[in-house]
Amino acid sequence: MSAKAESWQTAEIAGPLKAKVITKPEVAAAMVNRAKRPILVVGYLSTKTDKDTGKMIEYAIRLNKAIGIPIVATAHTIKEFVAQGFTGAVQMSAMDIGNRLKDPEWKGLDGKGAYDVALFMGWPYYMEFVIMSGLKHFSCLRTITLDRYYNPHASWSFPNLKVEEWNQSFETIIKTLGGN
Numbered sequence: 001m002s003a004k005a006e007s008w009q010t011a012e013i014a015g016p017l018k019a020k021v022i023t024k025p026e027v028a029a030a031m032v033n034r035a036k037r038p039i040l041v042v043g044y045l046s047t048k049t050d051k052d053t054g055k056m057i058e059y060a061i062r063l064n065k066a067i068g069i070p071i072v073a074t075a076h077t078i079k080e081f082v083a084q085g086f087t088g089a090v091q092m093s094a095m096d097i098g099n100r101l102k103d104p105e106w107k108g109l110d111g112k113g114a115y116d117v118a119l120f121m122g123w124p125y126y127m128e129f130v131i132m133s134g135l136k137h138f139s140c141l142r143t144i145t146l147d148r149y150y151n152p153h154a155s156w157s158f159p160n161l162k163v164e165e166w167n168q169s170f171e172t173i174i175k176t177l178g179g180n
Contacts, residue, residue, distance in 0.1 A: 005019070021157065118141055
């Protein structure tokens with residue numbers, strides 16, 4: 001896997017603190033495994049079908065089945081979860097989940113307390129960049145982006161990956177977490 005860690009969007013300056021690069025997908029799986037309360041936030045790009053990547057929403061469902069991670073679906077993504085026969089996702093706007101995740105008083109989707117790790121996937125880069133910036137500067141939450149492009153505002157991010165590397169990384173994460 002390549003380890004180039006430059007912001008995918010030209011001229012984006014993240015400041016002195018930048019995301020650590022996930023060079024091995026097993027590292028991401030270990031972080032999720034160690035988390036006490038992880039959450040997966042899925043954006044609308046996960047519903048787009050691509051000849052190389054398929055639908056990211058299938059990866060999200062497989063992650064949920066592997067470890068029971070709660071899923072927040074932004075925008076119209078909830079429709080695709082339901083169409084896939086998955087009813088475990090909660091719908092929330094992108095800005096709302098971004099604000100709730102930085103709120104130390106929020107008790108989570110189930111009322112059992114704040115989350116310690118948030119995974120993001122399927123977001124437009126520019127939107128994820130801004131949400132991650134807010135979480136980086138105004139919360140203690142660790143964030144992991146599972147998209148193909150390096151996002152310097154996350155705590156952890158894949159480097160800019162080729163499609164094949166990205167797909168293999170997801171497969172490795174899911175298998176490492178006990179999924180199929």
